Amino acid sequence: MPEILDQEQLENALKKIHLENARLEERIKELEAENQSLQSELIEKQKKELAGLESEAKFQAMFNQSGVGVALFNLQGKFVEANPAIVDLSGYSAEELMRMSFTDITFSDDRETGVKQFLDMLEGKISRYTVERRYRHKDGSTIYGISQISMVRIPGSPEPFVMAQVVNISEFKAMQRELREKEKKHKLVMDALGFGLWDWDIVRGSVYYNPAWAAILEEEAVDPAYESWESRIHPDDRDRVLNSINNHLQGLTPVWLEEHRLKTSKGHWKWVKGQGRVVERLKNEAPLRMIGTMADIDERKKVENTLYKTTRILEETIQQAPYAMFIMEGSVGNARLLIANEMARGFMDQFTAEDAGGRPPDPTELGCHLYSYMDEKEIASDRKPLIRALAGESIKNERFYVLDAQGEKIPMEINAFPVYGKSGNIVAVPVTLFDISKTLEAEKDRLQMHKLEAVGTLAGGISHDFNNILSIIIGHAEIVSDEVSKDGQAYQSINAILEACLRARDVVKQLLDFARKAETDLKPMAVTPVIQESLTLLRSSIPARIEIKTHLTAKNDVVMAAPPQIKQVLINLCTNASQAIKSGGEIKISTDNLELSSPWPGWNEDAVPGPCLRLMIEDSGEGMDPAIAHRALEPYFTTKDVGKGAGMGLPVVHGLIKSMGGFMRVSSGRRKGVKVEIILPLAEVKKPTKTVAAKERPARKAKNVLVVDDEKALIVTQKAMLERQGYDVVGETDALKALEIFRANPGQFDLAIVDMSMPGINGDAFARELKKLRADIPIVLATGYSDEASMKRIRSLDVDVVINKPMTRSDLSQAINAALKQHT
Known part of the structure; x- marks a missing residue:
């Protein structure tokens, strides 16, 4: 079959045609654009200037200077005026034209063109219309023109005139004819070749296919739209084919060459070999046109696929498997290796790469010594997995240990099963081997992670309640310590309780730090x-x-x-x-x-x-x-x-x-x-600049404190601690009730101490409500959660100080003073 290099002469000839076609098309587009622009400009100019004409002299100056052919006719079609552009277009002098009508210079076949529009214009239904006609030049040649026809009134004239503005499009028409001729020749060249050819106009999105191409797809004619070809590509091939075409269009490959499947008109898939090359690009390398061939390789591909599926796929599957895999044949005591990947050969340390190319030793001696996964005792020869598989037993996910070259036991998992031929004999035994060392270690890691997660969940779950309990014990212990003699055993016992509670607080914190x-x-x-x-x-x-x-x-x-x-x-x-x-x-x-x-x-x-x-x-x-x-x-x-x-x-x-x-x-x-x-x-720590310390302002005095916590025992503890320091305390376990107390008299309280976790309304929402009622109320938020995520969220709330439970009397006093200072 001819390759793409055999088409060199064809491509060069076609490329030359395409370049000429492109130049013609570009010139046609330029003329069309110029024509449209001139018409638009002229219409606007005529509308504006005719509206402002004060005299026939002004009209005449504009009329004569127009770059577009302009003629005035009376209602009988006789020339009344003709500007120099019309004289040039027709070849007649102005005097000659004044003795003629527009029908004299119009092709007889085109004289009726636009008659209906003319009548509608006379009746006032339309103000103007456009018509394309052929005009006969004085020398006998044909002039193609586009005329804009409208009615005008000139001051002093009793009746309206017909004004025709004519643009000469003869050059454009000639180019069109030349382009059609070249395209016709182009198609004849392509149709003369014996195999499928295509010519893709990338800009227009259309493709020409010769009859041979259509015949391959069992169709009389093929839809020229590019999308029609794309829709025929087999779903499994589409991404690969389109990517390779896009790469070629971008100039990344010298040619496009792909074997893929296309859907025929009868609905079945046919293998084809497509090849092509971009033959025309713009200066910025954007592709304009691409041509190529298509060959029917369906029969050849069927043969190749059969061979590929029975040999290459099997070989590649084994070689690329991410585990040890091999196939053996023969019988017990006379087994032979058919194929093995590198990983399998690594386990068979007595086999070499050269052995694998011929007839290696008996593969059933894998590792020589195998050990039970359950008790690590050596497995007897007749109970080895491969021996049993050759004897007709299927081995599924069986684990054992094998010694590596350093004498270390490697945990393995094996799957093996006998394959029977038509005669009932075992013809092969496929085997897969997995080194499950990492799997077992990963299982241990997952177990360890689950343990840590359980510890973290447990610690996080109990930390709030546990810290509340510690707060109660610490608070009452400190109160009792004030009541007993510092020289007595009771005082020492209370201090021991306090130390134990503080140590318990640290253990909870460290446990959370460890688990998260x-x-x-x-x-x-x-x-x-x-x-x-x-x-x-x-x-x-x-x-x-x-x-x-x-x-x-x-x-x-x-x-x-x-x-x-x-x-x-x-x-x-x-x-x-x-x-x-x-x-x-x-x-x-x-x-x-x-x-x-x-x-x-x-x-x-x-x-x-x-x-x-x-x-x-x-x-x-x-x-x-x-x-x-x-x-x-x-x-x-x-x-x-x-x-x-x-x-x-x-x-x-x-x-x-x-x-x-x-x-x-x-x-x-x-x-x-x-x-x-x-x-x-070491970290680079910038030394702080010396500044003159501002005189610290004393904290705002506080007398009345609102304490809100759903633990009644904590309310009792904190109330007692604060009252011993001279505060008047209102304690409330119901947050909603506490909010009503505050709403009734917001100025009554100098400070609020609020628990973060409460039923009905959380401490953060409670604090927001207090701030709405009184923006300057100092708020201390107490929390039993000490994990970083919770603390970051709490610090972002509209509170003055956050204090962790359990808290000592000193902790609580410092938190109160810090909150009051922020409102001093």
Whole structure:
């Protein structure tokens, strides 16, 4: 079949024709535009100037200077006036024309054209009309013109005249005839060729197809619209074909060449080979015309598809499978490998790439030694999955362990089934093998995440009620402490209760910090206070036999981080360290400063030199082989026993440290413990400019306080605490009732303390209602929720101070003073 290069001469000839056609079409468009513009301008000009004519002299000047042929006729069709443009158009002199009528220079076949419009104009139904006629030049040639006919009245004339404005379009008509002739020749050339040809006028969106093209699609004639061809493309081929055409139209490919399916008139799909090339572009490279061929390759494609489906698809499916896959044939003791992908060969460490091309050893010896997934005992030879599959058994999602080249047990999952021929014999056994190491680790990770989510849900759910309970205990303990002697046992017991409550408050906060997602907004923060704050949770979660020591000597510990991230780093590393200590031992947490001047090979090639904070966590555990210490940061790598570690602790920490711009190094030795060094660049903290402190204004005095909380016990506690400080307190557990009390006399209260979570109306809505009634009322909002998302939302509300429960008397006093100062 001829390729597109065999059409070179045809394309060159067609391209030359197209270029000439394009020039003609452009000139035609220019003339049409000029004609339209001239007509519009002339009509407007004539309307304006005729309306303002004061004398025949003015009319005559305009008449003679017009660039368009203008003639005046009486109602009998005789020339009355003819301007120079009409003289040039007709070839007759003005004197000759005055002895003639318009019918003398009009083709006889065109004389009746426009008669109806003329009569309508005389009756006043229309003011003007346009007509195209042929006129005979004095030399006998034909003149094509477009005439604008209208009625005019000239002052001093008893009857109206007919004015004709004539534009010569002879050149335009000649171009049209030439274009039609060239297109006719073009089609004859294309029809003379033996295979399907097409010529696509991209601008017009039409396509010419020769008869051979139509015959391929079993049609007598084909719709010339481009969309008709596009609609015939098979849905599975459409995107590919249209994308390749668009790429060629954009100049990204030298030719367009595609094999695809088209729908014939009889409704079935036929394979064709389409090829073409853009032969004409504008100066800006926009395509104008594209020509090409189409060949019927349906029979050839059917043969190719059959072969492809039986060979190539099978081979590519196996080779590209994201798991180990192979097909074997034969019988037990005489099995042969038909095809295997690279991953499968990797499991068959006794096979080489050269073996796979011929007849490799028996594939049933995969891994040589297999171990049960349930009890890790070696599987007997006759019970190996591939042996059983060759014997006719189907193996579905069966798990076992196989030894890799380093002697490590890899968990695998196998599927295998026998394929029977027509005679009933097993002709092949397809096999798929999956390394399920990551699947099992992911399952462990998901379980761990579910545990954390459960802890977070539990902590978030109970934090409000728990903090309310602590608030009641703390409040009453402080009241009782005022009533007992400071020298007695009761006072010491009350203080012990207070300390326990405050510790419980910190445990709840730390539990929420641990369970929720880490903040992603990094800002300058000191690491030492976060370490000290985390020690409480660490000491409660790590066995008492392990001692935690700190040596925090860094003079500058301000880095770009977020507290929850630092806490998670400490908890993960200290938990890892504690699990490595079999009996009694210690974990040491230390900090210092260092100047990073050059990279540490293998750990921080991308680190930026400069001053850093070093955080070290060292344990006295078993340690690890120094040769594999560098692998400690790899996901899923662990030295722990099966089921005791997911291998994600250090990688998670590593990811957090990298997000802060730092890096980690792990060093160890057998029975020497593990040391993890974390290097974080110091944050650049601008020194505050010295300013003269303004004299602090005293807080506004307050006497009457409104306390609203749905917990009656909390109302009692806070009322007692405040009254002991000299306040007059109105307490209310019903928020709606409290709102009515305030509405009755908004000036009665100097301050409102409102609980965030209440039935009927929440604290934020309650606060808004108070502000509506009195904009300057100081409001303290108390909340039992301490997670960051809730706190961010609460801080955005129209309140003066937010205080977390449980609160001490001192906390409450500070919150009141802060709220009052904002209204001083």
